[in-house]
Amino acid sequence: MSESKGILFLCVANSARSQMAEGLARLRFGSSRSIQSAGSTPSSVNPYAVEVMRELGIELAGQHSKSVETIDPASVATVITLCAEEVCPVFLGHVERLHWPIADPASHDPSLSRAQMLARFREARDELRSRIETL
DSSP states (O other), X not given: OOSSXXXXXXXXXXXXXXHHHHHHHHHXXXXXXXXXXXXXXXXXXXXXXXXXXXXXXXXXXXXXXXXXXXXXXGGEEEEEEOOSSSOOOOOOSSOEEEEOOOOOOOOOOTTSOHHHHHHHXXXXXXXXXXXXXXX
């Protein structure tokens, strides 16, 4: 992975996986490189993502969902897509591309309890943390 430019985490809504990855990577790399996240259809940061990241002392409340179209290709060396079943956004540019197929923890299933939702978000967060630690 190139050290001179940054990392861009991409998913569809830029609400959970990519937001958590951005927070984890900022903790891991500090200010040594630019860390960004974006999505093809940005929405808003998922409150469950904010909550499970706070458990690690990482604050996402100040982050917001961004469109992949707002990212300057010159600032990116590595793009990591985080889509599993859904179609991942495309980022044009000469970059290293990695794909981490992590299931979207967000769900609109009303039968899932708060505890089940938190468990889904923790599982995604922990998978991202493990992968980021090995970058």
